[in-house]
Amino acid sequence: xxxxxxxxxxxxxxxxxxxxxxxxxxxxxxxxxxxxxxxxxxxxxxxxxxxxxxxxxxxxxxxxxxxxxxxxxxxxxxxxxxxxxxxxxxxxxxxxxxxxxxxxxxxxxxxxxxxxxxxxxxxxxxxxxxxxxxxxxxxxxxxxxxxxxxxxxxxxxxxxxxxxxxxxxxxxxxxxxxxxxxxxxxxxxxxxxxxxxxxxxxxxxxxxxxxxxxxxxxxxxxxxxxxxxxxxxxxxxxxxxxxxxxxxxxxxxxxxxxxxxxxxxxxxxxxxxxxxxxxxxxxxxxxxxxxxxxxxxxxxxxxxxxxxxxxxxxxxxxxxxxxxxxxxxxxxxxxxxxxxxxxxxxxxxxxxxxxxxxxxxxxxxxxxxxxxxxxxxxxxxxxxxxxxxxxxxxxxxxxxxxxxxxxxxxxxxxxxxxxxxxxxxxxxxxxxxxxxxxxxxxxxxxxxxxxxxxxxxxxxxxxxxxxxxxxxxxxxxxxxxxxxxxxxxxxxxxxxxxxxxx
Numbered sequence: 001x002x003x004x005x006x007x008x009x010x011x012x013x014x015x016x017x018x019x020x021x022x023x024x025x026x027x028x029x030x031x032x033x034x035x036x037x038x039x040x041x042x043x044x045x046x047x048x049x050x051x052x053x054x055x056x057x058x059x060x061x062x063x064x065x066x067x068x069x070x071x072x073x074x075x076x077x078x079x080x081x082x083x084x085x086x087x088x089x090x091x092x093x094x095x096x097x098x099x100x101x102x103x104x105x106x107x108x109x110x111x112x113x114x115x116x117x118x119x120x121x122x123x124x125x126x127x128x129x130x131x132x133x134x135x136x137x138x139x140x141x142x143x144x145x146x147x148x149x150x151x152x153x154x155x156x157x158x159x160x161x162x163x164x165x166x167x168x169x170x171x172x173x174x175x176x177x178x179x180x181x182x183x184x185x186x187x188x189x190x191x192x193x194x195x196x197x198x199x200x201x202x203x204x205x206x207x208x209x210x211x212x213x214x215x216x217x218x219x220x221x222x223x224x225x226x227x228x229x230x231x232x233x234x235x236x237x238x239x240x241x242x243x244x245x246x247x248x249x250x251x252x253x254x255x256x257x258x259x260x261x262x263x264x265x266x267x268x269x270x271x272x273x274x275x276x277x278x279x280x281x282x283x284x285x286x287x288x289x290x291x292x293x294x295x296x297x298x299x300x301x302x303x304x305x306x307x308x309x310x311x312x313x314x315x316x317x318x319x320x321x322x323x324x325x326x327x328x329x330x331x332x333x334x335x336x337x338x339x340x341x342x343x344x345x346x347x348x349x350x351x352x353x354x355x356x357x358x359x360x361x362x363x364x365x366x367x368x369x370x371x372x373x374x375x376x377x378x379x380x381x382x383x384x385x386x387x388x389x390x391x392x393x394x395x396x397x398x399x400x401x402x403x404x405x406x407x408x409x410x411x412x413x414x415x416x417x418x419x420x421x422x423x424x425x426x427x428x429x430x431x432x433x434x435x436x437x438x439x440x441x442x443x444x445x446x447x448x449x450x451x452x453x454x455x456x457x458x459x460x461x462x463x464x465x466x467x468x469x470x471x472x473x474x475x476x477x478x479x480x481x482x483x484x485x486x487x488x489x490x491x492x493x494x495x496x497x498x499x500x501x502x
Contacts, residue, residue: 006030011037011053011061017386022061027075035073037061037418048089050074051096067097071105079106079128091115101125108132111147116239120145122246124274129251129259137255140282140310141263147241149266149289151185152234163190163224169215172232174209175208183237185266185289186216189229196389198222198366200319200341202235202266202289217291218321221343221368223394241270250280251302258282264290273297279304291321299329306334306357317342325350330359336377340388341365351378356426359402366407368393376401382409393458403430408482410456413439421447431471435485437463450474452490453482463490473497 003014003022007030011022016039026032037053039360043060045052050073054060063073083105090096091113098119104126127144135142144206157173170186172178187200188294199220207215243262251257258281264270267290275298277284284300287293295315312334317323320342330336332354333394337347340363347370352359362370365388372379372395382392383406398402398417403424409412414435419442423431431448440457442450449472450465465474474495476484 036064146263149237283316288318339401364390380406
């Protein structure tokens with residue numbers, strides 16, 4: 001039998017039989033929605049106010065859907081009704097693979113989920129966090145939506161042989177404990193700095209080589225000597241989560257009431273698109289131990305804080321692999337894109353204005369093999385100090401414009417092609433390239449001045465400066481911590497200096 005009911009509250013008046021259907025035309029008033037429920041006489045699930053209705057030991061009305069559910073099924077028709085309970089219920093329902101948000105919504109709790117295979121589409125509506133529970137002190141992981149994988153047991157051991165650079169076969173104590181296709185957080189003991197470690201990545205075992213070696217889905221970026229202590233922690237990641245089409249507004253008042261929308265931790269193939277944020281505190285999108293992901297067409301305008309470290313970012317990516325950030329913009333932010341301990345990532349067609357804190361940065365925690373194409377904004381690589389190691393390797397920047405390029409730390413094999421640095425009013429150093437001569441190669445670059453320093457000596461390739469123009473020439477540092485070796489030589493070809501006549 002099919003019951004036609006003008007209001008959801010009238011379900012209580014029905015005496016259903018197994019398999020009966022009820023078509024409901026409204027929650028608050030007839031006509032404000034349309035939902036179909038099926039009577040499941042054997043169901044003992046807890047009622048959640050939307051997709052599962054009823055009381056007693058058994059027997060529930062189950063919402064009929066094809067995997068996509070709207071928050072209005074839970075009575076959320078706007079920001080006046082907090083959307084937290086509805087969100088929790090739908091994320092917990094494994095039959096739901098897409099949550100649609102068809103009105104503006106407000107959240108008052110900070111949610112942490114372990115859930116895979118889910119899309120949340122806000123359809124361009126405004127998301128706020130007015131009255132949200134206070135954030136923990138110095139906790140950028142307290143986002144409104146935090147998707148996190150689960151951690152398991154650790155295996156810790158010392159390497160009996162060196163681990164080669166650009167090699168994907170790793171030593172383990174017993175390969176039987178590292179099953180094929182299992183996921184692990186793989187890290188090494190730190191050096192002198194508190195976070196100075198060459199590897200801390202989310203990796204997957206792709207082949208069992210022999211009793212003490214496995215292949216992983218990553219070519220090691222830095223060599224490790226025998227005796228270094230490795231830690232492998234088993235991980236069950238979240239996979240295939242997509243969040244899109246959100247307009248997010250944060251709160252004034254600093255860290256406690258501050259809000260930001262998204263955190264992904266121990267996550268695989270979790271994509272974000274078309275998220276546009278205003279007045280946030282911590283990064284709009286914070287990723288840690290992510291792999292194989294895309295962030296695209298996102299923006300941040302005027303965050304509430306840009307001076308405190310970690311605040312005012314569009315996206316921060318910590319220990320990430322194989323990510324792509326495309327078509328994103330920021331205005332008056334701290335950073336558009338931050339890589340910390342990350343590798344094999346791409347940033348393309350992204351643009352920052354009011355970017356004097358650095359639109360594109362790396363911390364210097366042994367980042368490697370990063371590529372920037374067609375972007376604009378201030379560049380600062382490996383510049384966060386010895387706590388992280390001040391190291392980076394094989395970063396390539398192509399067709400970039402900005403006001404300052406900083407690469408004076410222990411960065412090796414930096415490549416700059418068709419990069420223009422123009423002098424602006426913010427810093428006296430604007431228009432300058434400040435570069436480490438350790439395999440540096442510059443082609444087709446223009447700016448006010450090139451300053452060369454030397455803090456590392458790793459590279460096997462020559463330093464080459466070709467087809468460039470610097471109004472005030474090239475300055476070589478000969479004294480102090482960054483002094484260039486007296487016998488150092490580099491290749492210059494078609495490098496011009498001096499101002500052009502207007």
